[in-house]
Amino acid sequence: MKYRALVASESPEGSIVRKIEELEIGDLPANDTLVKVLYSSLNYKDALSASGNRGITRKYPHTPGIDAAGIIVESPDFRAGEEVVVMGYDLGMNTPGGFGQYVRVPSSWVMRKPEGLTLKECMIYGTAGYTAGLSVMKLVENGVNPDSGEILVTGSTGGVGMLALGMLAGAGYEVVAMTGKPESFELLKTIGASAVISRDALDDPGKPLSRGRWAGVVDTAGGEILANALKSAKYGATVTCCGMVAGTDFCSSIFPFILRGVALLGIDAAQSPMDVRKAVWRRLSGEWKPRNLESLHSTCGLEELEGKIMSMLAGRSAGRVVVSLPHQS
Ligand SMILES: NC(=O)c1ccc[n+]([C@@H]2O[C@H](COP(=O)([O-])OP(=O)(O)OC[C@H]3O[C@@H](n4cnc5c(N)ncnc54)[C@H](OP(=O)(O)O)[C@@H]3O)[C@@H](O)[C@H]2O)c1
Structure with missing residues (x-):
């Protein structure tokens, strides 16, 4: 089965080009948990990965996206249909990330969506x-x-x-x-x-x-x-x-x-342990939730990501960018 993703590839001249491509779910890494991604978000690290920073991503072609929020398709540890968030670890670095409609990751990277937040709100935070x-x-x-x-x-x-x-x-x-x-x-x-x-x-x-x-x-x-x-x-x-x-x-x-x-x-977010993640997210969904959280973001599709990445690299972006990944059915 095919899915859409923003792919950063190396051109024959050695520069990095970004294109939306159709990829095969079967070609995702052989991890145990398949997640249908509904939202991702743009972080500075994504902008670096998408532009060929080898300190973050060693091999191209690559799908960036260190954040993903969506629904379990299959997993040994989660029920199909559960709403989950995957953030950090190797997602979007050398493991295809949230700028694709599916990710396949180890279940130890997956966290149930915190109560009191929608999947989209989780990605406003990201x-x-x-x-x-x-x-x-x-x-x-x-x-x-x-x-x-x-x-x-x-x-x-x-x-x-x-x-x-x-x-x-x-x-x-x-x-x-x-x-x-x-x-x-x-x-x-x-x-x-x-x-x-x-x-x-x-x-x-x-x-x-x-x-x-x-x-x-x-x-x-x-x-x-x-x-x-x-x-x-x-x-x-x-x-x-x-x-x-x-x-x-x-x-x-x-x-x-x-x-x-x-x-x-x-501060390191990527490798922080799951118990710390859960403790922080509990506060993000409660006492630390900014009253104007919604107003701190804009939403875009894969098509508009190019401009957002360039703006972030130039230090011109403001606030959070949520990436919406609609599915046909
Ligand atoms: N350690 C971790 O685990 C971790 C996790 C997430 C992010 N980070 C890092 O945290 C930093 C911010 O990430 P972000 O997602 O918030 O990025 P961002 O949305 O691109 O924001 C960075 C902000 O820094 C300011 N800035 C940009 N260029 C600058 C420059 N040359 N000199 C001084 N200030 C400049 C700008 O704000 P103003 O114009 O308002 O000054 C800009 O909006 C990045 O370096 C990212 O890699 C680290």
């Missing part, structure tokens, strides 16, 4: 929202609470950033959103930012420490932005680090750590 949830959980576990002071969210018009902002603001935190998009200042306030600052506002070259301002930081950017956030974290602050849009290296002195007791905590 890996980006789950990562935002993991970051918020780290802050909470490290004792950062709404009375601790201001929380900085960097890359705040991005998927991770916007959802972290929505979750934290909804939970009563005072959140300062950092963005490189002046046109988004008002939007970020609507989502719950108490203040919005420009990306270059943290620059304080040469000084090992700036005025301590942040009780917590959800950093999605890395590079110089993370270095600056560390410098301006206040005494006892927790800084989470998940992203690399501004660079994979950063330079910091030891002073934020030894003079202010700042904690820098890494």
Whole structure:
């Protein structure tokens, strides 16, 4: 039986081209659980995989999509027809992913759809929202609470950033959103930012420490932005680090750590264990669900993904993109 998928392939000249193709379900990897995908979502990692980043995807042709939400067709551990979510592990990296109407994965990668969320809402969150949830959980576990002071969210018009902002603001935190998009200042306030600052506002070259301002930081950017956030974290602050849009290296002195007791905590969504996933998703469907979750996304089909991928790679995208994969019957 055939299905449709967005396939990234290497041209004879070595460049990556993306096309919608008809593929055979029988050619999916020989894993035990077949899922009919109804929704996926676009994450930064997908944009990298779709454009030939070998650190993420070694072999092409390849169907990206690190997120998939749909219905079980066959599985040793789930009933046919159960609504499920598959996220991370190797999905969409070297295992054909959610930009196809079917995925076949090990059942250990599959999670029942959390109660209180629709399949589409799960993909409005997707890996980006789950990562935002993991970051918020780290802050909470490290004792950062709404009375601790201001929380900085960097890359705040991005998927991770916007959802972290929505979750934290909804939970009563005072959140300062950092963005490189002046046109988004008002939007970020609507989502719950108490203040919005420009990306270059943290620059304080040469000084090992700036005025301590942040009780917590959800950093999605890395590079110089993370270095600056560390410098301006206040005494006892927790800084989470998940992203690399501004660079994979950063330079910091030891002073934020030894003079202010700042904690820098890494976030990994892809390999996080199932019990942690379930704990975070329970909160995403309850106390951390932003009241305006629906408004934080746009929906597109496979046909429109090309433009969305290019926009994300150029740093121009805002909010989450849900990919809808309708089936004929
Ligand atoms: N560790 C993990 O498990 C994990 C999981 C998910 C995502 N991530 C990473 O988290 C990051 C964000 O992911 P996402 O899905 O939210 O991506 P996204 O939707 O593309 O958002 C990234 C945002 O970063 C800002 N940005 C873009 N280019 C930048 C640059 N050159 N310098 C500084 N800021 C820049 C932009 O926001 P503003 O214009 O508002 O500043 C952009 O909207 C990515 O690096 C992704 O790989 C990691």
